[in-house]
Amino acid sequence: MTTMQARSPDRAEQLATLRAILERHGRQPAKLIPILQAVQDEYRYLPEEVLSYVATALGLPPAHVYGVATFYAYFALEPKGKYVVRLCDGTACHVKNSLPILDALRDHLQVDEEHKTTADMQFTVETVACLGACGLAPVVMINGQVHSRMTPEAAVQLIEEIRKSEPAEA
Amino acid sequence: MIKPAVVTIDGRDVAIEGERNLLELIRKAHVELPTFCYHSELSIYGACRLCLVDVEGRGIMGACSTPPEPGMRIKTSTAEIREIRRITIELLLANHDGHCPTCPKSDNCKLQALARRMGIETIRFKPRQKRVEVDNSSCSLTRDPNKCILCGDCVRVCTEIQGIGAINFAHRGSQAAVEPAFGKKLGDVECVNCGQCAAFCPTGVLTPKSEIPAVWRAFEDPRKKVVAQVAPAVRVALGECFGLPPGEEVTGRLVAALRAIGFAAVYDTSFTADLTVIEEGTEFLQRKTKGGKLPMFTSCCPAWVKFAEHNYPELLPNLSSCRSPQQMFGSLAKETLPQQLGVAKEDLVVVSIMPCTAKKFEARRPEFTHDGVADVDIVLTTQELARMIEEAGLDFKALEPDSLDMPFGFYTGAGVIFGASGGVSEAVLRFAAEALTGKPLAKVDFLQVRGEGGLREASVVIDGTTVKIAMVHGLANARHVAELVKAGKADYDVIEVMACPGGCIGGAGQPIAGNGLARKARTKGLYDADKRLPLHKSQDNLFVTQSYQEHLGPVGGERAHNLLHTHYHNRRPSDEGELQKHETPAEVRLQVKICAGTACLVRGAQKIAHAVRGYVEEHSLQNMVDVRMIFCSENCGNGPTVMVGDRVLPRCTVEEARQALDEELANHT
Numbered sequence: 143m144t145t146m147q148a149r150s151p152d153r154a155e156q157l158a159t160l161r162a163i164l165e166r167h168g169r170q171p172a173k174l175i176p177i178l179q180a181v182q183d184e185y186r187y188l189p190e191e192v193l194s195y196v197a198t199a200l201g202l203p204p205a206h207v208y209g210v211a212t213f214y215a216y217f218a219l220e221p222k223g224k225y226v227v228r229l230c231d232g233t234a235c236h237v238k239n240s241l242p243i244l245d246a247l248r249d250h251l252q253v254d255e256e257h258k259t260t261a262d263m264q265f266t267v268e269t270v271a272c273l274g275a276c277g278l279a280p281v282v283m284i285n286g287q288v289h290s291r292m293t294p295e296a297a298v299q300l301i302e303e304i305r306k307s308e309p310a311e312a
Numbered sequence: 313m314i315k316p317a318v319v320t321i322d323g324r325d326v327a328i329e330g331e332r333n334l335l336e337l338i339r340k341a342h343v344e345l346p347t348f349c350y351h352s353e354l355s356i357y358g359a360c361r362l363c364l365v366d367v368e369g370r371g372i373m374g375a376c377s378t379p380p381e382p383g384m385r386i387k388t389s390t391a392e393i394r395e396i397r398r399i400t401i402e403l404l405l406a407n408h409d410g411h412c413p414t415c416p417k418s419d420n421c422k423l424q425a426l427a428r429r430m431g432i433e434t435i436r437f438k439p440r441q442k443r444v445e446v447d448n449s450s451c452s453l454t455r456d457p458n459k460c461i462l463c464g465d466c467v468r469v470c471t472e473i474q475g476i477g478a479i480n481f482a483h484r485g486s487q488a489a490v491e492p493a494f495g496k497k498l499g500d501v502e503c504v505n506c507g508q509c510a511a512f513c514p515t516g517v518l519t520p521k522s523e524i525p526a527v528w529r530a531f532e533d534p535r536k537k538v539v540a541q542v543a544p545a546v547r548v549a550l551g552e553c554f555g556l557p558p559g560e561e562v563t564g565r566l567v568a569a570l571r572a573i574g575f576a577a578v579y580d581t582s583f584t585a586d587l588t589v590i591e592e593g594t595e596f597l598q599r600k601t602k603g604g605k606l607p608m609f610t611s612c613c614p615a616w617v618k619f620a621e622h623n624y625p626e627l628l629p630n631l632s633s634c635r636s637p638q639q640m641f642g643s644l645a646k647e648t649l650p651q652q653l654g655v656a657k658e659d660l661v662v663v664s665i666m667p668c669t670a671k672k673f674e675a676r677r678p679e680f681t682h683d684g685v686a687d688v689d690i691v692l693t694t695q696e697l698a699r700m701i702e703e704a705g706l707d708f709k710a711l712e713p714d715s716l717d718m719p720f721g722f723y724t725g726a727g728v729i730f731g732a733s734g735g736v737s738e739a740v741l742r743f744a745a746e747a748l749t750g751k752p753l754a755k756v757d758f759l760q761v762r763g764e765g766g767l768r769e770a771s772v773v774i775d776g777t778t779v780k781i782a783m784v785h786g787l788a789n790a791r792h793v794a795e796l797v798k799a800g801k802a803d804y805d806v807i808e809v810m811a812c813p814g815g816c817i818g819g820a821g822q823p824i825a826g827n828g829l830a831r832k833a834r835t836k837g838l839y840d841a842d843k844r845l846p847l848h849k850s851q852d853n854l855f856v857t858q859s860y861q862e863h864l865g866p867v868g869g870e871r872a873h874n875l876l877h878t879h880y881h882n883r884r885p886s887d888e889g890e891l892q893k894h895e896t897p898a899e900v901r902l903q904v905k906i907c908a909g910t911a912c913l914v915r916g917a918q919k920i921a922h923a924v925r926g927y928v929e930e931h932s933l934q935n936m937v938d939v940r941m942i943f944c945s946e947n948c949g950n951g952p953t954v955m956v957g958d959r960v961l962p963r964c965t966v967e968e969a970r971q972a973l974d975e976e977l978a979n980h981t
Contacts, residue, residue: 157943190494194885197493203477204493205501212482 159184160192164199171200174210178217187218223259223266225304228283229297232272235280243280244269246294250301264308265301317382322389328382334375335363343388346397346426348463348514350376352827353813354472360463361400362426366390398430406437408515409458416454417516420824423461440486449499451676452521452669453507459517460490466509466518474811475788476619478503490517502622502883504787506615506811507669507820520669520693520821524700527690530661531574537655538663539577540570541641541720544585545667545731545816546694548837552823552830553698554708559833561841564713569701570665571714577653579720581664582727584640585739587859588612589726589850591876592634592736593743594868600779600805605629607782607797607804610736612636614674615811617880619787624794625882625938629901633877637730638664638671639680641720642687643875648863663690665697667731667819670811679878693821719855725756725842726850732835733785733815734761734768737808741772741779742849749775756848762839764814764832767792769804785810785818879934902937902976904969905955909944912951915963917941920952923966924973936977 163180167173177196182188188211197207211217229235229244247253247267251260259266275281278290282297289300318325319334321341331337333356338345348360358377365375368385372393387393405427412418447455464481467490471477478501482491492501510518530538542563551562570578596608611617611632620627635643642662650657664671674680675688692700701708715721726742729735738758745753760770761781766789770781782804784790790809796802812818817834818825825831842848850856865871906912906921921941928937945953950962956972957979 193494198885203471203480203502205477205480205482205491206471208491208493208495209480209482213484215484 156184160195164196169199171202174200174202174207175214178207178211182217187221189221190219193219220259221263223264225264225285226266226268227301228268228270228273230271230273230275230279230281230283231269232276232279234276235272238279240280240292242294243282243292243297247282247297247301250298264305319380319382320385322387328380331380334365334367334373334378334380334384334386337380338365338375338386338388345375345388346429347376348422348426348461349465351465351469351512354465354468354512357464357468360461362397364393364396366393372396394430398432401427401430401432402435403437404461405432405435406439407441408461409443409456415459415516416519416522417459417513421516422514444489447497447499448521449497450503450505450521451499451673452505453498453503453510454519454521455498456517456519457489457491459515461515462488462490463514464490465512465514466490469508469512473786473788473813474504474506474508474619475786475791476502476504479509504615504618504622504811505670505673506787508812509820510669511818511820511822511824520695521672522696522699523672523690523692524696524703527663527692527700530663530690535656535659536661537576537653537659538574538661539579539645539649539653540575540663540665541579541581541584541638541645541688542566542570542665543581543638543667543671543731543816544728544735544838545819545822545834546665546697547841548731548817548834549667549822549830550694550698551708552825553695554701556709557833558825558830559835559837559840561837562708563841564715565708565711567716568711568714569697569704569706569708572706572711573700573704575663577649577717578714579641579645580716580723580727581637581641581666582723582730583720583853583855584637584644585727585730586724586850586853586856587640587644587876588634588637588730589736589739589743590856590860590867591640591872592632593740593747593850595632595634596740596806597744597747598868600777607802607807608632610806610808611878612730612736613670613810613816614668615670616787616790616809618670618673618883619790619811620794621881621883623791623884624798625884626901627794627797628880628882628934630797631880633879635680635876635878636671636674637727638666638691639674639687639878640876642675642680644859644863645720646682646685646687647875648859658685661689662687663692664688665692665694667694667816667822668812669693669820671821694819695821695823698823719858722853722855723845724847724850724853725845726848727853728841728845729838731816732762732838733810734763734783734808735815735838737761737770737781737783737806739850740806741774741781743851744779745774746849746851748777753849764828764835766813779806780804782807784808785813785815787811879932881934882938882940884940902957902973903955904937904939904957904973905942905945906939906969907943907945907947907951907953907955908941909946909948909951911948912945912953915952917952917954920954920964920966920969924954924969927970927973933977937973 167177193207194204197204231240251265253267273281273283275288280292282289282292316327318327321338326341335345335350346362349357356377358374363375364372366387367373444457467480470479479490479492483489492498530536547561547563548559550566551560552558567578599606599608609631611634645662650660672691675691680687726739738761741758742756766786768783772779782793784793793807814831818831906917908917925939947953952964954961954964954969957976959972961968
């Protein structure tokens with residue numbers, strides 16, 4: 143809700159986009175997952191009111207849509223930060239000490255397992271099962287870019303560099 | 313001669329006679345396979361893994377999801393199968409809140425019964441789940457997720473039988489849970505309180521919300537006079553809690569038990585069912601002969617009413633404006649009994665004994681409370697009453713039958729059949745036939761409206777007038793009919809809707825009926841009760857006639873209207889009307905749309921909405937005006953935007969909105 147309001151100036155446009163997504167999929171209940179994927183690409187997460195809108199438009203009970211959205215780890219029901227930090231905890235990264243990196247990141251950004259996003263909505267810290275870059279273990283991916291052979295110090299350094307590059311008003 | 317197709321079950325040949333799956337066939341052979349998730353009325357889910365059988369040459373398979381084939385050889389209880397079942401139960405118990413003695417489902421829990429049957433004495437696994445808060449938000453149901461075994465029975469009955477889907481599986485793996493959408497509470501979503509989820513829940517997750525303590529407290533208060541009204545369906549089911557067969561009518565012992573517990577007077581909701589027949593029958597004849605809104609939906613079932621408010625607000629003018637018999641009783645009781653019983657109005661406590669969980673919600677509707685005094689104070693289900701009788705230590709079977717108190721304990725057979733699907737229609741026909749012909753009705757039974765199907769039709773010709781009726785139970789069936797009505801494809805005069813299977817006799821407040829046989833017996837019990845009574849037509853109820861003379865004034869008159877009729881609310885989420893997949897047919901009611909986009913909200917759209925809704929309520933315009941919030945009307949610069957009919961009011965004020973509403977209403981007839 144908060145981010146929806148933050149985006150309110152172009153809300154009519156957002157709703158038009160949402161309608162376009164629904165139309166593109168013929169408003170078919172069977173296409174719920176591709177619709178949710180497209181919606182998440184648009185909003186970066188699945189806001190409750192958007193899910194309700196989708197449920198009504200498809201003629202599905204909201205609890206059904208919620209069930210699908212919460213089943214898949216890919217879908218996020220909470221807003222994510224501007225930078226999504228994905229720490230790989232696959233076997234290769236794990237044996238190369240990925241967990242101390244996770245602890246350092248969480249410690250530095252004041253987030254935890256339950257609250258993954260910083261209060262200023264800048265960073266979200268998540269773990270993933272494998273990024274397919276085992277030769278470079280341990281790896282951290284920030285907004286799609288892979289950073290190899292990480293250490294707790296190097297990871298924190300990356301965060302600080304991003305912070306410095308951000309305009310002060312953020 | 314062709315040999316019948318057989319399956320060999322534990323060495324015995326059992327003929328296949330159209331069974332859909334091995335489980336049905338095995339049960340036919342009198343082997344009680346354990347299961348949580350199999351219900352013949354629901355789709356097959358195959359989740360609980362208890363009905364496993366060993367099929368020769370194929371291995372271990374779920375009986376519920378395997379169709380029988382000739383020549384199959386099956387074992388139902390091998391050492392391996394018994395071990396799998398035991399481990400399954402043990403794992404379920406490990407994560408189950410096992411405070412059995414304090415669980416409302418304690419005597420009726422399938423998990424408890426199966427654990428006992430399988431001789432489970434220890435649980436070797438550690439609990440993994442965190443305790444979750446119990447959901448007490450609903451007036452009708454308690455939801456304790458700590459007892460859930462994820463069988464999905466509640467989800468399927470809500471979706472498949474009731475066509476709602478208010479709860480569903482959410483999350484995954486060890487986090488999986490059955491929840492309303494967005495983790496909300498049951499009282500905050502589109503749940504209609506029918507309680508069928510509780511009737512199907514094998515454990516104590518979903519149970520009728522108990523109001524027993526409030527009744528005991530009322531008995532203890534020397535100022536209070538506590539009276540009871542008993543719904544028709546209760547009398548043919550209560551006995552089941554005390555070892556009597558389903559369908560056995562126990563009215564006399566029921567009255568005796570209520571008196572022994574402490575009720576000052578015991579009345580019958582069948583009395584106000586008779587009253588409902590007169591009011592609803594008159595309303596129908598007026599609509600039919602004077603060109604009113606048809607088809608007319610019945611309004612006795614509170615789950616159906618809430619369902620319509622959520623899903624079909626455009627059909628609310630088609631609902632009979634009659635209150636349900638429970639609420640007619642409440643208003644009549646609070647109007648007349650204080651004087652008769654010599655008690656102050658606020659000290660008269662009306663307790664309903666109902667087969668229904670939704671009645672608890674109905675009694676709390678704000679329109680049924682006047683000056684802080686509710687028409688019906690407390691609603692107990694049949695199950696709760698049985699518990700009170702047990703708590704009081706009464707030997708129910710041995711009680712001497714007692715008789716009901718007058719005048720509201722007097723009823724005809726028409727009132728008593730209200731508890732079965734088709735009963736309301738038949739009762740109204742018995743009234744309408746005499747009203748139309750002006751002659752006494754020779755044959756009171758309308759067998760064409762009786763039956764078990766969830767979607768039935770009948771045509772009855774009375775004095776040259778054909779009355780077309782549909783009788784529906786299960787809200788998924790109601791949805792089907794409502795869609796037909798919306799599309800203009802339904803050719804009915806009256807549509808009777810009951811949410812629960814078989815009508816009120818299958819209500820979720822009733823003793824839990826393992827199968828359809830109990831419901832069938834209860835239905836027969838009600839029709840037998842009708843036969844035993846001397847009167848079969850509501851218009852012959854002398855005390856009803858007397859009530860009109862002394863308290864209600866003329867049938868359909870203003871006073872009767874105030875006391876016996878009601879209005880409905882549009883509960884559709886604000887934006888939904890705009891999003892309907894199919895356009896709704898031309899609205900008859902005036903549409904007021906208030907933009908709830910951010911720009912309009914910050915300029916006071918909410919205040920306008922509040923004021924307009926208040927104005928509509930105050931002037932009882934609910935049947936003429938729909939007030940809805942809509943998503944951004946894309947006119948943000950001129951907000952707040954309000955649309956009254958086709959008129960668009962930019963920069964609208966409360967006064968302008970009201971004025972436009974009055975003007976448009978004047979043009980709108």
